[in-house]
Amino acid sequence: MFQRLLPLISISSIIIAQLATFILFYFFDKGIAGKIGIAYLWANFSARIVFLGGEQSLVKRLLASELSEYTTGFSLYATITSILFLSSIPLVFLFGDLVNLDKVEYLFIMTFLMLLALQWLEIFSKVEGLYHLYQIVLLVTAILLVASYLMAYFFDENSLFILILGQRIVGLIITLTILFWLFKSFVNKFSLQGWRQILKSDYGFILLLTISLINVFVDRMFISAKVEPDTYADYMIIVAIYSLAIMPKSLLANQYLVLLKTDMEGYFNTVRKISAIYVPILLLLGFMAYWVVTVYLLVNYEFMPGIYGVLAISAVVEVLLGPAGMVNSFKYHPKYNLIPEITGIVTFLLILLLNNIFGSPSAEGFLSVVIAMAISKVVIAYTKLVTLKRLQIH
Incomplete structure (x- = not known):
């Protein structure tokens, strides 16, 4: 039941x-x-x-x-x-x-x-x-x-x-x-x-997890270590709503994981198609909720629609690219995800370096950090998909 x-x-x-x-x-x-x-x-x-x-x-x-x-x-x-x-x-x-x-x-x-x-x-x-x-x-x-x-x-x-x-x-x-x-x-x-x-x-799992976790948390860790708690709270509310909106992607990837034993293509297409339906809808509803909450309820919190928009666009692109990383790790070997993850963290750091925002970012400076993170996430997802296609050919 x-x-x-x-x-x-x-x-x-x-x-x-x-x-x-x-x-x-x-x-x-x-x-x-x-x-x-x-x-x-x-x-x-x-x-x-x-x-x-x-x-x-x-x-x-x-x-x-x-x-x-x-x-x-x-x-x-x-x-x-x-x-x-x-x-x-x-x-x-x-x-x-x-x-x-x-x-x-x-x-x-x-x-x-x-x-x-x-x-x-x-x-x-x-x-x-x-x-x-x-x-x-x-x-x-x-x-x-x-x-x-x-x-x-x-x-x-x-x-x-x-x-x-x-x-x-x-x-x-x-x-x-x-x-x-x-x-x-x-x-x-x-x-x-x-x-x-x-x-x-398991060396591949060890290296992959370490680098991928840095990529997942890098924006929040960077911001939390550079600003005061009350300023970080502004970013928290965006992350909370955004995380709720993209949750179907990870839930579906885990729910259908057993399917990888028998039908790799079916797993990939099922997760991508269902995620492509739910995630954009929830992102749109999340933006509406974000506006209502910050304008009418949490009036002492700053409304930053640009940051939410950047996160939403990157999430949609990731969903459309599919759960290639999961297939690479569990069907082949986690080492095939190492280069994409390394490429992502390098991309993030290069964008920060080019924008010279290694100091203490203000609320306005959050946008540069989020853009860097969003681009790196898309780069990771795309590189994992390319890697999966190469593995299937060979």
């Missing part, structure tokens, strides 16, 4: 998560919203990068039914993520002020841990046709976040950070409970043998 309701559950979790973001913007100080957003941004980036490609590696092995290597791979990447998580804690307290994490270090750490656990849950759920479990957990955590914000506003605004911390802890407990149940089915021992062979085989 839950599997049939997956689209509804997914959409509900996304909408409620965005509602939580709006409540944060509307009820609390702009600087506080920026602080919370920066903590989440860096926690999200850190939770993804500590996997060192482990997510894609394990998914590829499970899709190929290489269960003999799976236990070793799980043991290796579980150890890596644990070590890197523990290593990051002192770094946050030492250098947190450089990226505006001062006074929210504990919130960053707990968010980091919750997102790390959710990433493990996503791995197991999507390859075993249990993706609805992951989406249900996202829905529950989003509802709890809304409740935390409302409680802080109506009862004690000073307890906002404590309530958010509590929401992260509850979300972590729920995720770990479900993970324990799943682990009993797939992981029955811890293996130290074969780690060297796994790392040698």
Whole structure:
């Protein structure tokens, strides 16, 4: 039953998560919203990068039914993520002020841990046709976040950070409970043998994930480290609405991933066609919502339509180019996506250098950063498609 309701559950979790973001913007100080957003941004980036490609590696092995290597791979990447998580804690307290994490270090750490656990849950759920479990957990955590914000506003605004911390802890407990149940089915021992062979085989995943994650987060990391939290909050609202609009692209790519086992062309065309319908519509609705929210509701936030327009155009172009990167990684090898990702980050840096915006960008300067990021994303998507066509020929 839950599997049939997956689209509804997914959409509900996304909408409620965005509602939580709006409540944060509307009820609390702009600087506080920026602080919370920066903590989440860096926690999200850190939770993804500590996997060192482990997510894609394990998914590829499970899709190929290489269960003999799976236990070793799980043991290796579980150890890596644990070590890197523990290593990051002192770094946050030492250098947190450089990226505006001062006074929210504990919130960053707990968010980091919750997102790390959710990433493990996503791995197991999507390859075993249990993706609805992951989406249900996202829905529950989003509802709890809304409740935390409302409680802080109506009862004690000073307890906002404590309530958010509590929401992260509850979300972590729920995720770990479900993970324990799943682990009993797939992981029955811890293996130290074969780690060297796994790392040698997975170098492509490691390099690809590191570079691709930088490309995904580069605009927000660059801006968050250069401006004050209240200024970053202006960019947060754009990213929140834009992320909601393009969500169908990633959801569809994950939902139909199993199809790659038997029908690569069918997977590519299905994801591209359905995404090409939903994403432009949601981008248009998102722009209308952005205008209404900033003009009538969040009057202390700056309306920046040019930035949203640039993001929207790049998103539509990416959708039309199709999920070539997913096919390259899971059907062939992640090394084939390395050159496109490197090309993207080089493109971004060159555009910034040519526009001389390595200083502290103002709200007006955001446009140059976003244009650089948008162009680099299109370059990446196009280069991945060209690579896929070459692989099919050979």
